[in-house]
Amino acid sequence: MDKTFSPAAIEAHWYSEWESKNHFAPQEGNGAYCIPIPPPNVTGTLHMGHGFQQAIMDALIRFNRMKGKSTLWQVGTDHAGIATQMLVERQLEAKGISRHDIGREGFIDKVWEWKAESGGTITQQLRRLGASVDWTRERFTMDPDLSKVVSEVFVRLYDEGLIYRGQRLVNWDPKLHTAISDLEVVQEEESGHLWHLQYPVVDSDEVITVATTRPETMLGDTAVAVNPNDERYQHLVGKMIALPLCNRAIPIIADDYVDAEFGSGCVKITPAHDFNDYAMGERHDLPLINILTADAHINDNAPEAFRGLERFEARAAVISAMENLGLLEKTEDHTLKVPRGDRSGVVIEPWLTLQWYVDAKKLAGPAIEAVESGAIEFVPKQWENTYFAWMRDIQDWCISRQLWWGHRIPAWYDTDGNVYVGEDETLIRQENGLDNDVELRQDDDVLDTWFSSALWTFSTLGWPEETEELERFHPASVLVTGFDIIFFWVARMIMMTLHLKGEIPFKQVYVHGLVRDAEGQKMSKSKGNVLDPIDLIDGIELEDLVTKRTSSMMQPKQAQKVEKATRKQFPDGIPGYGTDALRFTFYSLASTGRDIKFDLGRMEGFRNFCNKLWNASRYVLMNTEAFALTSEKPSFSLADRWIRSQLQQVIAETSRNIEHYRFDHAAQTLYDFVWNEYCDWYLELSKPVLWSDDASASQKHGTLLTLLEVLETVLRLLHPMMPFITEEIWQNVAPRLDRHGDTIMLAQWPSSDAEEVDTAAEDDIEWLKTVITAVRTIRSEANIPPGEALEVLFGNATETDKANVEKLGQSLEKMAKVKRTTVLGNSDDRPPALSALAGTLEVMVPMAGVVDIEKELTRLEKELERMKTEQARIAAKLGNQNFVDRAPQAVVDKEKVKLEELETGISSISAQKSKIEELR
Structure with a gap:
């Protein structure tokens, strides 16, 4: 492994590897798991909402794939009638051409040309996010087979009296007509x-x-x-x-x-x-x-x-x-x-116009009952109320649009105004006995894009044919969506699928919140607070970011305001954090149903987490170069037994949290275990065995095995959330455990092992950690050099404490740089000492020969004086009403935080000073 974690290189390599080897396609498995992607507009580019949503779906797919299920993440894009037509019209207008100049067929040809050349931007961006969708099954709502389904459904609903034409009030766009x-x-x-x-x-x-x-x-x-x-x-x-x-x-x-x-x-x-x-x-x-x-x-x-x-x-x-x-x-x-x-x-x-409608009231009943009965479950459950409120007062659905791009309505009119509905003109003539002398004109309108999207879960799987995929993956396991399209898409899919397929489209609907900026404001181009996920992954220079955020359509004053805010917030641009850090940030914020405030500070922290994992892995690999699996039973140290036991709880919690869509809890569990327990504590606790000349071969083997096995398990637990870094490290770690495979994504999801749970080891190590922390606190507060060996005294010790000092004294001495430990009785004299508590146990370090009391008091007095001067300055600043009224709120808040930190620091140093003065 390289010395430094460089996300760009490994992301490009591994995604290409996964896709070329078709790892995203459904494998044979014990049960099926399917997610239909909410099809993004073919004109679209990735925004933060997309990034958040795709990250959630990918974690679910990777998790279930590793659990041995046959998984399908069905991918595709929507033809986006208005958006696409506007985009191509603007391109034509730039050349001085109107769509009316080239006619309907010529315009449609131009749209298909654009789609072939530029319509895949968002699908390439999905790849950048690590989305493990089955690209071999990619669909487009205007594909011939899907278009045929749309026509067939329209005709069927019309014949059943569920589609009709009527004059009603609609939202009318006077510019787009x-x-x-x-x-x-x-x-x-x-x-x-x-x-x-x-x-x-x-x-x-x-x-x-x-x-x-x-x-x-x-x-x-x-x-x-x-x-x-x-x-x-x-x-x-x-x-x-x-x-x-x-x-x-x-x-x-x-x-x-x-x-x-x-x-x-x-x-x-x-x-x-x-x-x-x-x-x-x-x-x-x-x-x-x-x-x-x-x-x-x-x-x-x-x-x-x-x-x-x-x-x-x-x-x-x-x-x-x-x-x-x-x-x-x-x-x-x-x-x-x-x-x-x-x-x-x-x-x-x-505006009052003649439009085509679906009689939604007749379709709503079974769709309401499907949720009431629990056949379809909303997560969080509160969104069911939103669904019911709309469905019980549902209005007929206007499905016609006065556009050229889209599924043209399969209805024809003769010169007398008679309407004929059928899949094509030839069929209509045959069924109605109309010879070629009868002039027929097809309806100029196209269908609302939500009409074709409503058929998405089953049309993409081959319906109306009874395909193997349809049998295997329908109903879908879950639909992941934002609350803003519960009415427009979710409800319509439920209605249409129940009516046409006779079954629910999906078993669960996971409704996520919106991604907002760090202040909780909705991200919008007009506000200039939009973040581009690709910029966060790759980085972007300040000038490029300013250009991107200040649209030419903005008013000059607004553009100046946005530019000023951007330069202030990102004086050095955005450095680029990699996909794994971005994804883990999304998960850490993904509490069910709530909007999330996206803070770049968190992303910086998770980039550091990636570095921590990378460096820890390199340490493990360097220390296990000569490791080889043997048939000999390993001897596990106390620290080995502790970390193995802790891991079982982490496995269970991570699995449970992902299954219940608590990605925030899963992320926190893994972060705490990797950073605190494995990297900060276990790697240190393993050193006495690895570096000891007295440790037996079986003891060293047990620790080396534990280092590797725990790391390899953690990589599998992290993989659904951080696919790239875990793949790169796993490829280096797994072979040392004689585990081989093309990819970690097909490795088995970890399962907890009750035999590995060792509560006694957990209790012992927790005791050791609290004592070590107490010694380190004393060292820090008294400014004692980290390399200086200390004598440590224990007061108020219970029988358990005494036994632990005897049992764990060697580990304590090595990890806390302690030369001698003594348990004091109640009547023993206590020398002048600095102390800290480890639970109820008093941990003391005698001052003699360790700290120059007068020198330390002088240092603390100077620091107190400096801090009090700064405290007075900031207090005066905040006491100035002019400053409070005129400065930006963020600046005022920052000063208040500084003041609080100074007050805390002054209190802490004053306490240290008093403690040392008592020892004079």
């Missing part, structure tokens, strides 16, 4: 206005005041609603309003939805341009008046004065006209949530 899902709408707080408009009551002197943030929609109002229990307006219910500007009358209706305490208690109802109004319109059988065109201009259903105006121009015109009529009561500043398309950035309009 398509319906979009709720997931593609970003609700952001923006500053706006609330306009209070007066509507005259017909045949009355009264007016009703309504407040709205979208005055232009009044042109499509079909009612004004009040709460039926609102005494102010009960006498008006059933009367008519003379709708200003529109020369028509609309009714005043009563509905419990209206909040009498909000605003005036009166609400204008525009069913064709608001989802809540649409629902109320259905309850009261109100007409729907659509006043907008596809590009959000006022159409001919509105009064002539406003026709053709862009929606925001129309807003200004309506406000002006109402003001001229004396019907604008007031205008207030108002902060509101504005829905914007996540791709286009424009304000989304609820």
Whole structure:
């Protein structure tokens, strides 16, 4: 092994080795284990959420593979209708070409060209993360076989009456000219206005005041609603309003939805341009008046004065006209949530259009029952409530999109408007007796990408054919996903799979949190706080990082703010920590269901952990060069028996924690054992045997065997979380134990052995550790050189303590550099000594000949003076209100931490000083 751990070299080598030897493909095993990957967009690049999610799935796959199961991590990408179409359109526009210039077929060809050349970025990045997916089974939602499944499912659901075409309200993107899902709408707080408009009551002197943030929609109002229990307006219910500007009358209706305490208690109802109004319109059988065109201009259903105006121009015109009529009561500043398309950035309009829908209500019942019965389990369980709340109030699913890229809807129309649904035109003509003289036109729309994704668990395994893979790996064992797509993907997969396949798609749903920055803020490009996992793995120069974080689409002030923050946070750029350190950081933070705050300080610590493991392994390998397995029974020392016993608990805890998705606990267990028990204690405790001339051959063999066996077991335990470093070390360690194989990933997962548990050895070593720690504390506090041999006295000793001093004195002398140990009786005189407690045992080091009392007191006094001066300086700084108010909070907090540390230090040194003064 190289002297220094260099992740880049071993990562590239081992991933290539694993993939070329097809180690990720399912092996024969005792049972099957399958995870379907949530297919990332083919246009995508890896972000921190992806990195976190892939790390969790890979740990589960590697763990179960090592447990001897036949594992399949089914990989693939989604065609990402809107994202991909926008990307290719921008490329064409850069050349001065519109998609309409080359037509639909020509555009689709261009998309496939782009996919072939550049559509694999994210799959290459998955490799960088060490994802052990079966690349030989990679799928794409637009692959011919998957596209055929999509058409077949559409036709089947249509024939069953579960898909229909209807005019409903949708989220409409006026720039992209398509319906979009709720997931593609970003609700952001923006500053706006609330306009209070007066509507005259017909045949009355009264007016009703309504407040709205979208005055232009009044042109499509079909009612004004009040709460039926609102005494102010009960006498008006059933009367008519003379709708200003529109020369028509609309009714005043009563509905419990209206909040009498909000605003005036009166609400204008525009069913064709608001989802809540649409629902109320259905309850009261109100007409729907659509006043907008596809590009959000006022159409001919509105009064002539406003026709053709862009929606925001129309807003200004309506406000002006109402003001001229004396019907604008007031205008207030108002902060509101504005829905914007996540791709286009424009304000989304609820818009009345003809779309294709799935009757989700009929599919929801069995999907609810599957979770209620426990057939599908959510982890954490609380997410079941979120699932139930949405499913029990589910709305029909709009599945059509006005795009060119995607699965084209398998529906054709004749010149009379008759609809024919079938898998292709030839089949439709045959089934309906239509000869070639009958003109048919295929629907221009494509299906929502979530439609094909809903079929993912079984379409990727060969359905509708009864394939071996489908029989073996369906239902999947677990789906790993974020909570934000429980509605959009998880629920729809459950509904569609139960209906089409007659079984659940997966047995468990593990719902993880979101990855946020160190302050708990959501990572976003607009905030400039995004971290790229590949940058964390490889490193990135400061200037490149600044360029990456400051988008050209940012406002100049925001870009300057982001640049300043980036330069302050990463003055030297990001050094690059390697994949294993990144993955282990993810696991350490992966408490079930909670969002995680990603802190680079932790990542630095886990890079150090990699170095610690690497260096410890080199030490073991250097000391076991001449080791050879023999048939002779080894003799295990107390330290050997202790570390072997401790290992059994670590094996059991790690297995249990991974099985229960407590990756944070598994990571902590392994970290503590490797760093503290094995590296810091056992390697030291092994030296007296390895370096002793008195130790027998069987004793040395026992310690060398333990060094190797414990390390090799630890490598297997760590492998699901840190695949690269464990593979590299294992290839060097395993042969010394006569264990051979192409890869650690196919090695057997460790199982705990009750015969190795030795509680007596654990008790003895724990006693030894506490005493050694006490001696080292005294040495540190009194500034005694580490090489100076000490006399150690024990007071308040129990019978167990006395026996341990007798039994473990030799180990204590070697590890704590002690020349002599003495147990004092209750009546024995005690010389002036420094002391520390090891439990109830008092550990003392006589001062005579060890510490120059006056010199040490002088040193401590100087240190106290320095610390008190610094304490006063920082206290004055924090007492200055100007500093506290104007300095960034992070700076203020840092000063407070410094002050606390100084106060602790002053207290500790004062205690040391007092203790030594007593010895004068």
